[in-house]
Amino acid sequence: MTQPTENPDRDVLASEYFDLIPFQPYPVQEEALLAYFTNEQGVLVCAPTGTGKTLIAEAAVYEALRTGKRMYYTTPLIALTDQKLVELRESAVRWGFSADQVGLVTGNRTANPDAPVLVVVAEILLNRLLNPESFDFSNVSSVVMDEFHYFNDPERGIVWELTLGLLPPHVRTMLLSATVGNALDFTSWLYRSHQRRLQLVSGSERKVPLQFEWIEDDILADFAEKIAAGDEVTRRTPALLFCFSRAQCWTTAELLKGKSLIDKARQAELADYLNAADMSEGAGPKLKAILMRGVGVHHAGVLPRYRRIVEELFQRKLLSFCVCTETLAAGINLPARSVVLPSLLKGPKDKKKLVDPSSAQQIFGRAGRPQFDDRGYVFSLAHEDDVKINRWREKYDSIPEDTKDPGLMKAKKQLKKKMPKRRSGESYWTVSQFEQLQQAAAANLSSRGRLPWRLLAYLLGENAEVQPIRDLVGRRLLPPNGIDEAQRDLNRMLITLWTAGYIELDPKPRAASPKPIKKSKDDAPEVKATEGLFGNLLDQMRGDDETQKANEEEDNQDPALIESRGYEVDDYRPTLATPTDRLERLVHLKSINPLFGVYLADQLAIADPQERIAALESVLEVPGSVARYVRMPSYDDMPPGTLATTRLDSQLLTMGLATAEELGAKGDDEEEEVRDRGFGRVMFDEPRVWPLTIGEKLLRLFREEFPRVQNVNVRPVWIVGELLEFGGDFNKYVTARKLQKEEGILFRHCLRMILLLDEMANVPPLESTVETWEDPLDDLADLLTESCRKIDPQSTDEILSDSKEPVDDLVGLGRRNA
Structure with missing residues (x-):
């Protein structure tokens, strides 16, 4: 078993890791690895899904095991951490280390939590950075943040943002992301706001290129049977078939159940596996019948133990199709040759809209397995009504307009009477929209979401000074007006905690002036000014008088009264927010x-x-x-x-x-x-x-x-x-x-x-x-x-x-x- 060596030369580490790679790295992989080993603070790798970013990430894992240091591998999803735990343990063993040197902590589950390499959800890493008295980072060599484009998540992106701001300078950082639109601006912001200089490595080519096909002459069931036919080389399965609702997943799987989708040898192996599995309760019998035909169903409505069965069967190539929702595209590794999209629209029946380009590109990227395929296939099917129209048009156009044959003339006339049409109230999609999703520009990264209440309560419990929190808000990746609004929002949050008795503010909030000034939509209602020049002057005088009166009465006012009247948030700058005994309740x-x-x-x-x-x-x-x-x-x-x-x-x-x-x-x-x-x-x-x-x-x-x-x-x-x-x-x-x-x-x-x-x-x-x-x-x-x-x-x-x-x-x- 390989023993760690303290402080080996980084050139030696790089050379050793390259020697361990069993194949020639793809150009973006080689560039990213060299950047990681030579840059003092790390690298941001932006490349399409399916570019083999795991190989890059494992360099940091190897470094930690080889040097006896600790490292964190973060992901946005618990399901993804489970998968990474298995992958990294296999790699550790392959390199000559013990599997138990890789552990997991998700907040819900732990596995060997004292291991030097820990796979964690991003929240756990942030929590540890916020508790330096309990967690020592002096021996941490690196942090990998996988699926880093979750920085853009409206609710959880702030976890990545705060983590980057709190990481000690000596911790080398590797950010792995799908392609983003403002990668250079992001690295500039990161250095400007957090003094962390990352080398940017961008790639646009996939190791396994994608081939996009618009299918306008086949309905789903027939098309599925076509691409499942043939031998290992010619068929286009296994395939992930994406639906945008759980109900549609079941409907689609039932539709495919009667088709011939797998050969007899795989069906016999499936039968042995499924007959030994306990699938007697709940959706088990229905799912088992579908699985027997080579089709899996994978979404949040399926029990976790049944989802694990679907994942294992698909990875063993015993299923031709896995019908799933778009959450599977977030990073769960189900290697597929093809991706099939029966629709490009999502949402309620009367409010359907085109799927978001970033989600679509995540879905597209699931096609193509580097170890098996020379290309990945992405199929988008036209609406069934349009398929019927296209089939009709093909028949109709096959009969010449100038034919003199009475039989053909009669047939063409009858076809014209039976011309299918699009239905009123139905939503449709087009080939141009499919092309638009392929060519859409990558999304820009920016700060999302507000400071969480629980985190604010914790920070104030640790330090009553407001300025560090205000500085944190001021460093967010936002335009100037966004920073200003974020500061006002912080004031609103502080005053809300004050009125509820969770903190004492110094100085206390000032009652809002009734002057007719423009407020944001979240502030107290705007006071309507009197019409005309004289009216404006009168309102101004009245506002000045009432503001002076409010200032004089400030110390005697009940917080709830100020809350009901409104308060100043633009220029308010409390210095201290001292916790009361109540604040600790929020942290639980x-x-x-x-x-x-x-x-x-x-x-x-x-x-x-x-x-x-x-x-x-x-x-x-x-x-x-x-x-x-x-x-x-x-x-x-x-x-x-x-x-x-x-x-x-x-x-x-x-x-x-x-x-x-x-x-x-x-x-x-x-x-x-x-x-x-x-x-x-x-x-x-x-x-x-x-x-x-x-x-x-x-x-x-x-x-x-x-x-x-x-x-x-x-x-x-x-x-x-x-x-x-x-x-x-x-x-x-x-x-x-x-x-x-x-x-x-x-x-x-x-x-x-x-x-x-x-x-x-x-x-x-x-x-x-x-x-x-x-x-x-x-x-x-x-x-x-x-x-x-x-x-x-x-x-x-x-x-x-x-x-x-x-x-x-x-x-x-x-x-x-x-």
């Missing part, structure tokens, strides 16, 4: 907005068990396509509980935030009930107000108290509640409710509920005790854990295992990693 909550989470905890102290479950379920995001089938029971089936009847309903009525009808009062002249086809709920011919659920009531009150806290929503569902009605038997529940095709979503919801229950147990309200607050939450979590283990023990244990991180997922976005 990562599954939901922490301000809303603490608010819920304080309200739910007097709730009955059903209200607690319903309120907590409503804050966990469930796709609308699933939520429509798992809605909250009606008031008749589940009357309002203790919290609603003794507190919330009266508050909502008194404050004018809800009508009596919204709280369940029935009108005197209700019309005949009719069934709403969208949600299956009872509706009426005349407009009728649907009663508010417990989650919706809490949200209305929260928004009244925190009007400037954005992006807090609820979606009333009754999943955990109904699962308990089935005695915790997950399979009975999904089968009885005919939700097998979405059981993966429901399973993940239950796991997220367990994590949320654990977090909420750490923020007990004043009105509670351990027996009345923590014990019931722990009991419910234990029951759900037992239910989940019965359906998928491996995934349950992986997700719920202790990560041993002192501050886990400070940005509060860990739920999106799955």
Whole structure:
């Protein structure tokens, strides 16, 4: 076994690594490797998907193992970390090191967490950088950030941004990204803002070039059968067939099930594998029947244990097609010869739009396997209506216009009468749009999203000085007006924490002047000026007088009063934000907005068990396509509980935030009930107000108290509640409710509920005790854990295992990693 050698010459390291590569590196790979070994601070590699960037990344892994240093390999997705763990362990063994020298920490799962090479989700690396007293980076040689274009993610991109700003100068950085439009500007910003100089290596050619084909004369089922025919050399499978909805994945897989897609030898091997697998529950029988025909289904609605089966069979080349959603294109390695797109449009039926170019190029890049293919194939199929029109036109044009043959003349006339047409209200796509997606310019990288509430609370808990946070905001990759707005947003956040009693600000916020100045859309409403020159002068004088009065009364004003009147955010510069005892509660909550989470905890102290479950379920995001089938029971089936009847309903009525009808009062002249086809709920011919659920009531009150806290929503569902009605038997529940095709979503919801229950147990309200607050939450979590283990023990244990991180997922976005 190879032993590490401390401080070997970097030229020697480079030479050794090149000798270990079993083939001639592609030009962009060779250039990137040389740049990494010669540049003191690292390299940014921008190249198309399928360029072999893993080979480049493994140079940093080899360096750490060879020198006895530590390195981090970060990815944006938990599923991708699992895959990288396997790949890097195989490489370590191939180089003569031990597999246990590569470990994993995702926040949900750990595997050999003390290994020198750690595969982590990006949030874990950020958390460790924020805890230098617990994690020493002096022995870290490098950090690889894979799929770095996630910097542009609206919600999680800030994780990469903050990490880059906190990395010690000695840590060599390797950023691996798909092609980006402003790579040179990005490296300039990185040096200007964070003094990190990276060498840019760009490539536009793939190791396996792509061949694009527009298919206008075949419907999907027939085309799939064509490209699956032939031997290993001539057929175009295995193929990834991308759909833009989970429901369409199942429909498409069913469509292909009756086709001849695999040979008898592979089908026999499939039968042996599947007969030995346990696929007897939920969607298992349906999926097994589809798999037997050489077709897999892979999306979030499929249970993780079934997705693992699909992945293994596809990697073993026993499946011709894997029907999947676009999330698979984010980096999960399912090597395919071809990519098939039955549609280029995504979205609801009446709001379909062309798929985003960056997503499309990620999808295209999944085609072509360097070890097997000399090219990758990307097929886009025309709409079925257009295929019928093209087939008709081919027949019609085959009969000459000047024919004198009576039979042909009659046939042409009959064909003209039967000419197919596009349907009214249907959405279509074209070959020019397919070409547009191929040629679209790469997206520019820029800072996305606001500073997370939980991270802000943590930073203030560590240091009450505001200036370091303001400096951080000022270094973001934004235009000047974007920086100004980000600074104003920081002021709004600080004042919100102050009005809620989480911090003390010095100096205190100043009441907003009623002067008719232009405000941003998030500020207090603009005061309308009086018409005319004299009116303007009068308004100005009035504004000056009121501003002076507000300044004099500032120290005596209640924060809530200033909040209701508005406050200055443009020029406000607090120096200190001193935490109160309440601030620490925010840091415990990562599954939901922490301000809303603490608010819920304080309200739910007097709730009955059903209200607690319903309120907590409503804050966990469930796709609308699933939520429509798992809605909250009606008031008749589940009357309002203790919290609603003794507190919330009266508050909502008194404050004018809800009508009596919204709280369940029935009108005197209700019309005949009719069934709403969208949600299956009872509706009426005349407009009728649907009663508010417990989650919706809490949200209305929260928004009244925190009007400037954005992006807090609820979606009333009754999943955990109904699962308990089935005695915790997950399979009975999904089968009885005919939700097998979405059981993966429901399973993940239950796991997220367990994590949320654990977090909420750490923020007990004043009105509670351990027996009345923590014990019931722990009991419910234990029951759900037992239910989940019965359906998928491996995934349950992986997700719920202790990560041993002192501050886990400070940005509060860990739920999106799955």
